[in-house]
Amino acid sequence: MIRILIFLAVVFALGLGFAWLADRPGDMVITFNGYQYQVSLMVAAVAVVAVVAAVMILWWLVKSLWNSPYTI
Numbered sequence: 560m561i562r563i564l565i566f567l568a569v570v571f572a573l574g575l576g577f578a579w580l581a582d583r584p585g586d587m588v589i590t591f592n593g594y595q596y597q598v599s600l601m602v603a604a605v606a607v608v609a610v611v612a613a614v615m616i617l618w619w620l621v622k623s624l625w626n627s628p629y630t631i
């Protein structure tokens with residue numbers, strides 16, 4: 560029961576954070592090697608969340624493959 564409540568609290572906090580960010584438009588500008596990359600804050604936040612999720616899935620996959628011979 561506690562795990563469900565913690566999960567719901569995390570999902571609620573993420574939703575609240577993204578809603579707050581969506582209400583405050585802004586841009587993020589990155590200057591690298593003479594080029595300027597400009598993206599909205601919402602797109603940058605979604606990209607960060609997507610990269611973190613991809614790394615977590617990749618880590619789970621590598622760990623599962625590494626430990627698979629021992630589970631047979």
